[in-house]
Amino acid sequence: MTYILGLTGGIASGKSTVSAFLKEKGAVVLDGDIIARQVIEPGTPGLAKLKAAFGAEIIQEDGSLNRKLLGQRVFNNEKQLQKLNAIMGPLIRQKFEEGIEQARQLKTKLLVLEIPLLFEGHYEQYCDSVMTVSVPHAIQVERLMERNKLNRHEAERRIRAQMDQIERNRRADIVIDNSKQVEETLAQVIKWLIMNKFA
Numbered sequence: 001m002t003y004i005l006g007l008t009g010g011i012a013s014g015k016s017t018v019s020a021f022l023k024e025k026g027a028v029v030l031d032g033d034i035i036a037r038q039v040i041e042p043g044t045p046g047l048a049k050l051k052a053a054f055g056a057e058i059i060q061e062d063g064s065l066n067r068k069l070l071g072q073r074v075f076n077n078e079k080q081l082q083k084l085n086a087i088m089g090p091l092i093r094q095k096f097e098e099g100i101e102q103a104r105q106l107k108t109k110l111l112v113l114e115i116p117l118l119f120e121g122h123y124e125q126y127c128d129s130v131m132t133v134s135v136p137h138a139i140q141v142e143r144l145m146e147r148n149k150l151n152r153h154e155a156e157r158r159i160r161a162q163m164d165q166i167e168r169n170r171r172a173d174i175v176i177d178n179s180k181q182v183e184e185t186l187a188q189v190i191k192w193l194i195m196n197k198f199a
């Protein structure tokens with residue numbers, strides 16, 4: 001039987017850090033951010049839909065999406081973000097459903113669904129349990145500014161485009177605190193793996 005672990009957390013909370021570790025320990029990971037890129041590669045129906053909805057100016061000369069431009073548009077405008085989500089949501093869900101089916105056929109023991117918008121997209125229905133990675137707001141802002149080279153205002157806006165962390169933590173089965181050293185974070189993950197006989 002395939003055990004499905006949902007992995008979520010706010011932007012720059014540390015999901016990738018945790019999922020890389022789970023992969024190292026033998027889990028198969030489906031990453032929502034990677035899938036979200038695949039469904040809008042040049043030449044895909046997904047990219048054509050974005051072009052029709054947001055205009056030809058979001059497509060670069062090489063035929064790929066201008067991510068920075070679209071990001072600025074949607075994270076500054078709730079309506080535009082909803083428009084983007086309405087296009088991307090179904091495309092992403094279909095890929096996840098295919099990945100889950102494949103993992104079941106291959107009898108994968110532990111499948112991790114790494115999804116920033118897990119609860120927003122109601123992906124908990126596919127999961128046996130949901131783990132969320134959590135950091136205090138001030139640390140999240142600092143790490144996001146540093147990693148994405150955003151100013152404080154832009155970072156705050158991106159964080160606000162997602163579910164409130166308190167609500168996300170309340171809905172999750174397991175909350176991983178990533179406010180200290182990475183080693184301390186991974187110690188919490190290994191404890192879960194041992195408790196559930198995956199390590």
Ligand SMILES: CC(C)(COP(=O)(O)OP(=O)(O)OC[C@H]1O[C@@H](n2cnc3c(N)ncnc32)[C@H](O)[C@@H]1O)[C@@H](O)C(=O)NCCC(=O)NCCS
Nearest residue numbers: 010011032033036067070071074085088115116117161162
């Ligand atoms: C708007 C886009 C082009 C901006 O690209 P950019 O390279 O700047 O960001 P990237 O894709 O690396 O995303 C970084 C983080 O932003 C957050 N984020 C992305 N999309 C969204 C969204 N629709 N709503 C809230 N937060 C989001 C996530 O935490 C994600 O990890 C891109 O984020 C996108 O295509 N988003 C829609 C797809 C989606 O919903 N992705 C979430 C995966 S389930």
Ligand SMILES: Nc1ncnc2c1ncn2[C@@H]1O[C@H](COP(=O)(O)OP(=O)(O)OP(=O)(O)O)[C@@H](O)[C@H]1O
Nearest residue numbers: 010011012013014015016017143147178180181182
């Ligand atoms: N415990 C930690 N201490 C210091 N820095 C950390 C820690 N965990 C993660 N980071 C750093 O914070 C940033 C965000 O981490 P990571 O990329 O794992 O988050 P994420 O949740 O996957 O982000 P996103 O969903 O936005 O891609 C990265 O630059 C990472 O190196």
